[in-house]
Amino acid sequence: MAVNIYDDINKLESTFRSTEEFTKLQKAVEEVTADSASNELFKNFRDLQITLQQKQAQGEEITEQEMMDAQATAVAAQENPKILAMLEAEMGLSQIIDEVNRVLIKPVQSLYESM
Amino acid sequence: MAVNIYDDINKLESTFRSTEEFTKLQKAVEEVTADSASNELFKNFRDLQITLQQKQAQGEEITEQEMMDAQATAVAAQENPKILAMLEAEMGLSQIIDEVNRVLIKPVQSLYESM
Ligand SMILES: [Ca+2]
Ligand SMILES: [Ca+2]
Structure with missing residues (x-):
């Protein structure tokens, strides 16, 4: 890889971190973290997603119950x-x-x- | 999306197209295209890959014979x-x-x- 492309990648990363979108995410993460109910809900949502992704990656079957739980948690998270x-x-x-x-x-x- | 990130993306793309790797690919594509046997072999390899990917994406079963054909074509392509x-x-x-x-x-x- 030509050395100068790293300069462009780093420049892009720096601009990326200063976008309105990144600043919004930073602020949103802070607000969720500061609110224990939201934080708890988000962690449940994320943990369930990771568990199901791992099962899928390992070719394990996902039960209908797990699917419904995941959906319910996703809906609850997005209503927050x-x-x-x-x-x-x-x-x-x-x-x-x-x-x-x-x-x-x-x-x-x-x-x-x-x- | 902040307007200035497009400048960084475009700058990166321009550097990307001037990397040694991109120049190598350009040259290699020209050489394969100029050699009808290599070109034919590559097209068979690519067409078979696309067909199998589409089958997989549509949840269609890939037969053992198709799997072996794909592997044989991949080996032949890489021996070129x-x-x-x-x-x-x-x-x-x-x-x-x-x-x-x-x-x-x-x-x-x-x-x-x-x-
Ligand atoms: Ca099972
Ligand atoms: Ca079948």
Whole structure:
């Protein structure tokens, strides 16, 4: 990897951390952390998501009960305005990361499409 | 999305297209394209990969025969030095893209880990 691309990556990361979206996420994380009920709810939501993802990755079956619990926890989490703000801010950052991927993958795809 | 992050993304894309890895891929694509046997072999390899990926995405079963055909085509493609050079160059570019993703995801993860 040419050395100068690291400069561009680091510059992008610095700008990324100063976006409105990142500042929003920082603030939202602080607000959820400061509110014990929201914090508890979010941790339950996250832990359940991780457990189900691990089961899926290991090819283990997910029961209908687990599926319903996960859905109920996700609904409860998103009905909490502090958690919702946090998840929305995270989605904004994911969109930036997706855009970066699209922009970098495009010239590679173009080369292959020329074949 | 703050406007100035587009500048950084575009700068990164421009540097990405001028990396040794990208130039290598460009050259390798030209060499495969110019050699009809290599080109044919690569297209078979790629078409078979796409077909199997689509089947998998649609939850269709992949037969043992299809699996063996795919493996045989992959081995044949990688025994072709022109195709191998192309796949290696592509892997170099994937590593850069992976690094960009790691760098951007890290500050987001750090926020969540602080909870
Ligand atoms: Ca079972
Ligand atoms: Ca079947």
